[in-house]
Amino acid sequence: MSTQPTSTTSTATVGTLRVDDASLHYEVRGHGPLVVLAAAPMDARSFEPLADLLATDHTVLTTDPRGIHRSPVDDLERDSTPERRADDLYRLITHLDAGPAAVLGSSGGAVSVLALAQAHPEVAHTVIAHEPPLNELLDDREELRERTEEIITTYRSGDPVGAFRKFLEMANIQLPEEVLQHMAGGERDPQSIADDDYQYTRMLRATTRWVPDLEKLRSSASRILVGIGEESTGQLCDRTSRALAAGLGTEPTMFPGDHVGFAHDPEAFATRLRIVLKG
Numbered sequence: 688m689s690t691q692p693t694s695t696t697s698t699a700t701v702g703t704l705r706v707d708d709a710s711l712h713y714e715v716r717g718h719g720p721l722v723v724l725a726a727a728p729m730d731a732r733s734f735e736p737l738a739d740l741l742a743t744d745h746t747v748l749t750t751d752p753r754g755i756h757r758s759p760v761d762d763l764e765r766d767s768t769p770e771r772r773a774d775d776l777y778r779l780i781t782h783l784d785a786g787p788a789a790v791l792g793s794s795g796g797a798v799s800v801l802a803l804a805q806a807h808p809e810v811a812h813t814v815i816a817h818e819p820p821l822n823e824l825l826d827d828r829e830e831l832r833e834r835t836e837e838i839i840t841t842y843r844s845g846d847p848v849g850a851f852r853k854f855l856e857m858a859n860i861q862l863p864e865e866v867l868q869h870m871a872g873g874e875r876d877p878q879s880i881a882d883d884d885y886q887y888t889r890m891l892r893a894t895t896r897w898v899p900d901l902e903k904l905r906s907s908a909s910r911i912l913v914g915i916g917e918e919s920t921g922q923l924c925d926r927t928s929r930a931l932a933a934g935l936g937t938e939p940t941m942f943p944g945d946h947v948g949f950a951h952d953p954e955a956f957a958t959r960l961r962i963v964l965k966g
Contacts, residue, residue, distance in 0.1 A: 698739050699749075704782050706775060708765070712757035713750040713779055717742025721788040722964075723811075725776060727752040727767070727795030727894065728886040729947075736953035741960070746785055750775070752796065754885040756878060767890040769795075769897045773802035780810045789813040789964050791914075793949060794820060794924070795894045801911075805900055808908040813964065817914035818924035818946050820858075821931055822895045831857065831923075835895055842887040847875075850887060858923045860946065901934040911935060912963065918945040 699714040714731050716738050722745045724734040731749035738747040751758040753775055754767050776799060780786045790811045792800030797819035804814040822831040834857045842850035848868060855862060862870075875883075904911050913932040919925040924946055932939045940963055942948055943955040 698735075698742065704779055706778055708762060709753045709758060709760045709775070711750055711753065711775055711779060713748060714738070715783065716747045716749075717745050719745040721746045721748065721780070721783065721785040723748045723776065723780060723788045723790040723800075724949075725750065725752070725772075725790065725792045725796035725799055727772060727799055728755055728882065728890055729794070729796075730756040730758075730882075732756075733947070733950050737949050737957055737960075740953055740957040746783075748779060748783060748788070750779060752799070752890075754889060755882050763885065763889070765889070766893045767885070768893045769798045769802035770806070772796075772799040773806055776800065776803050777807045777810055786810045787812040789815070791815040791817060791949075791960065792819070793817045794946065795890060797914075798894050798897055801899050801904065802897070804907050804909045804911055805903050811909045813910045813912065814907075815912045815914050815940065815960075815963065816928075816931065817942065817949075818916060818919060818928050819913075819931065820895050820924050821897065821899060821927040822923075823898045824927055824930040824934065832896070835892060839887055839891065842883070847883060858946075859921055899931065899934075905935055911937070912940045913937065914942050915939045916945040916948045917941050917943060918948070922946065 699716045701714050704711045704713060722741055724738060724747065726733055730751040734749045738749050741747045752772055754760045780788050788811050790800045790803065797816035800814050801816050801819060803811060822828055825831065838850050838853045841853055913928050915925055915928045928939060942959050944951050949956040
């Protein structure tokens with residue numbers, strides 16, 4: 688069950704797709720071959736500059752992942768698994784009836800698009816998993832599980848800054864203290880608090896403990912590419928991405944910037960993405 692687009696801005700048509708246990712916010716820009724941009728826990732706003740650039744010659748679909756921002760779920764006690772988010776993407780692509788698509792997923796969204804490639808390869812001719820946090824592919828997976836549980840426990844204790852600090856330490860991402868305090872502390876609006884609650888308690892564990900079916904991905908009808916930021920060397924998602932590429936028997940596809948290069952320098956990222964899609 689879906690709604691018609693609810694509003695149109697100068698760049699995007701906005702709509703809601705009702706699935707069995709969530710209402711998915713989505714945005715569509717441009718005309719041409721379909722490109723899907725998916726993140727988790729980041730929502731569609733993080734892709735706006737990149738989507739606008741790609742929309743000059745593509746139809747670009749972005750969405751808030753289930754349970755985040757404008758995509759409410761019916762049951763907040765139910766985990767946001769990669770399989771459920773993959774099914775959401777499948778339903779959105781099918782709803783638009785504009786596929787097969789090129790699908791780019793970032794971070795937890797990269798895990799979502801890998802699950803999509805396993806379950807519904809027919810809707811995506813190209814799947815780019817940009818820095819998926821597939822901790823279970825690493826030799827130190829047990830330590831990473833313990834550290835993930837420490838992050839969740841710290842957050843639940845009422846210390847969001849401490850939880851974010853532990854998250855960054857595990858990811859080997861360095862941020863100035865004032866930036867960390869701004870991002871995780873201070874005054875937070877109710878929606879930001881709700882999104883953080885859902886991310887830490889219902890998304891983080893299910894995403895980082897997901898194990899891809901490498902054999903199925905190697906034989907997928909979709910072209911599977913593993914993206915890594917050129918500035919992500921030594922970070923956790925650089926390690927997990929290289930482990931995935933090795934498991935698939937492929938070389939990583941390098942992109943400008945770091946883990947969120949698409950947001951920091953969307954023009955450079957769009958230029959590289961266009962080259963990759965033509966390949």
